[in-house]
Amino acid sequence: MSNRRQRRAIKSEINIIPFLDVLLVLLLIFMATAPIISQSVQVNLPDSNDSQTVSNQDQKPVILEVADKGNYTLSIDGIRHEQLTSEMVTQMAKTVFDKNPQQLFLVGGEKTVPYEEVINALNLLHSAGIKSVGLMTNPL
Known part of the structure; x- marks a missing residue:
């Protein structure tokens, strides 16, 4: 048992x-x-601790500002060209780039502008033949 x-x-x-x-x-x-x-991460892109100031003694950079959807401003040699269409931006950027292939191009967008619009601005410069573009930020 x-x-x-x-x-x-x-x-x-x-x-x-x-x-x-x-x-x-x-x-x-x-x-x-x-x-x-x-x-799905939310980021705040326009501010940067490691921003570097672009200093070219010989020439001023060409600045493409994106203020709103399809609303572009192009600053060439300190002269602002406002309310430009995408075709006008491409044409003017290509003209400047053809004169000086070493020209520095910068893209700046307001904080409220969708990121897609900044990418569209980069694509406009790329279609003008410009391969190297800097992004503008506000240093902290």
């Missing part, structure tokens, strides 16, 4: 296979949600 009544000892160790299954499922969930989380 004592053989029948013998109980098996309780195992106090964890089962590895179910534990690994749970870990792999959690890993898949984190891998699937990580890109979604990183795309």
Whole structure:
């Protein structure tokens, strides 16, 4: 009778296979949600601690300002050209770039302007043949 009544000892160790299954499922969930989380981060781009002042003694930079959707201002040699369309910006930038391929171009956008509009301004300069463009920020 004592053989029948013998109980098996309780195992106090964890089962590895179910534990690994749970870990792999959690890993898949984190891998699937990580890109979604990183795309929804709100950032305040216009301010920068590491802003560098552009100093060219020989020439003033050409500044393309984005104030609103489709509202561009181009400053060439200190002369502001306001209320420009995208075609006018491309044409004027190409003219300046053809005269001086070393000309420095900067793009600045107000804080309230959607980031898409700043990208559109960069695309306008790219379509004019300008490959190197700086972004303007306010130093803190």
